[in-house]
Amino acid sequence: MELLIRMVKNASVAKYELQKLSAARKNQALNRAADALVRERERILTENKKDIERGEANQMSQGLIDRLRLTDERIRGMAGGLREVALLPDPVGEQLEEIIRPNGLKIEKCRVPVGVIGIIYESRPNVTADAFGLCFKSGNAVILKGGSDAICSNKAITSVIRAALREEGITEDAVQLIESTDRSVTREFMRLKEYVDLLIPRGGAGLIRSVVESSTIPVIETGTGNCHIYVDASADFSKALPVIENAKTQRIGVCNACESLVIHEAIAGKFLPELAKTLGAHRVEIRGDDRTQEIITCSPATEEDFATEYLDYIISIKMVSSLEEAISHINRYSTRHSEAIITEDKDAAEKFLNEIDAACVYVNASTRFTDGFEFGFGAEIGISTQKLHARGPMGLKELTSYKYRITGNGQIRA
């Protein structure tokens, strides 16, 4: 615990140095860290092997072992990620507004780093480098708490980055790793709001819930996506079928994949058989409501299905009699991540865009586009599903706050 307190204090000192760094110095440090990761890859792979062996000894699933495993290529990928972040514009210092008041006071609203950011994540060790890169470029000190399964890998990666910062003459406390795998340390960390300005959990629904429940530090929730596509009465099937195929099957384990369809009754008779063929080619299991089952052969969908983010080759279908019913069904089961309508009717599109309560609302496009890179942000720390501070894909700007700089010549308040 003493170590933890020292760590957050170090970060609180480091943040003052980091907020002053020029873009050029930050970019040079990011490139040096990238070089170091590639140069030290043997050491990182050796440490990663220890995690893999421990995982195998503990009967970890092949899927998890794969997420945990680093390779030469994956390390080069991490390094490449840091180099890309170096190429992005520095958000710090940007003037967002300027107000001149009648009394002559000049009020400038300027972008500043958040300060100290905590990231709590699960077993992918590449998050260690990614999170450092984004937090560092946006002028923040970061404290990482990775999964205990990846502890050796995370220690190696952090130590390589810290050495690179030291060589650049920049405080190595820009990135620190909580090495303890004791859960009480993590719990304590989440309550150090005096030192930590923001906590971002990255991982499954269970991790996120537990952080939200325990933290007194402001949290940005990321991740869960029970995304719908609504096929309207006026839908063009030549758009609907490829969009649904893409959103459901292009990558199944991600938060912006489609989990549920809503179909207007007017086109259901013609559309559902075509849909069944398209999804059948990918062996997607369809779970439909009663009316859907009257048209195509499928398993029955329960209330629970409509509320489930499958992350698998399964999709639920609800049939509706109107756009209003579709909107109300989606607003009921949505996790406020990404929702789409397929329609040729401009009024329907406009109503859907206005009335669906989600971070990203689509007309005639795949929900898979909800992504920092696809939005052109050049990077992404996660997809926020809450409404405060940042909503949807979070890039560098979303890791900043602002400050008012007010200049006068002796003004006093009357």
Add this chain to the structure above:
Amino acid sequence: MELLIRMVKNASVAKYELQKLSAARKNQALNRAADALVRERERILTENKKDIERGEANQMSQGLIDRLRLTDERIRGMAGGLREVALLPDPVGEQLEEIIRPNGLKIEKCRVPVGVIGIIYESRPNVTADAFGLCFKSGNAVILKGGSDAICSNKAITSVIRAALREEGITEDAVQLIESTDRSVTREFMRLKEYVDLLIPRGGAGLIRSVVESSTIPVIETGTGNCHIYVDASADFSKALPVIENAKTQRIGVCNACESLVIHEAIAGKFLPELAKTLGAHRVEIRGDDRTQEIITCSPATEEDFATEYLDYIISIKMVSSLEEAISHINRYSTRHSEAIITEDKDAAEKFLNEIDAACVYVNASTRFTDGFEFGFGAEIGISTQKLHARGPMGLKELTSYKYRITGNGQIRA
């Protein structure tokens, strides 16, 4: 508890109606509510009298009784507040950004209401009308939990506003009041994150701390201000003295009042006696560090003094040998609200603006300007002292979130 659940569910339904209201309808409803408050003032005063009598019977202090008391003038003031909010521009629907992607997707970032906002506050009943006005104009449903001391007044005010909304044909669930004075109900309320998007506590440090500790709903902290003014070596005394006098004495019980001074040693010998005279005229007690005590007669300042928001006719003084020392002292004891430098040196001003970590950083002006009205926002729900979502004075825009509206013609992700 059942009542509470019904209440948050009502708000979750109401938010969809409210987000669609035009500015014209909202303004008309605000004006009607203002008229109703004035028309029904006798009823409100009668209910307020019950609160006052209960307060007096419970030996409530005169200060608190005064905060609690409504008068004809104060009710007209509340109504005037609603009319002013009606005159402000509607933030909802504003386009914040538009991105056209290489694949033709159009991404619009648009301002939307937050949804359901909870406000937990202490005994001033005027907050009931103010909070409704701001939340309603920004398209949000609000659930109010006022102090139990003001329960009869709050019930009367809420009921008058709800009747006015009903007459306008707008859902009365735009504003609901938690009438239970049972603390366990408030605790339960703070954990209903599935229904409530944002919680804003308004009141003393104790209330705010308890909300932050207990809430799983995202909270915006408001309020505490341990504000400093640093008098630099190059300060113009004819600016420094009036600014300090204003910031300390114009209104002592507010969060943007000055609580502590930092004085550069180079001018201390000349400045402190003049300062003592200026503050002496207002009977302000000075608590100085050892070096200050060598120059003027004053009480000793302890560590605790430097960390205290007095909200009283008391001020602490720390003497420093450099700008750097001043910045580091302020960053140590600041509550990140409002901090000022008095200087004629442009480099010193710039360094102070950059390196002080606070919502509002001033050069040659009174910290008392940190206020939604003084910033030209036309309204204020509070001063945020945290860094996420909103920092400093919060007006209508700060009660909104955003949504991405994405329009395509069948795009899928490669």
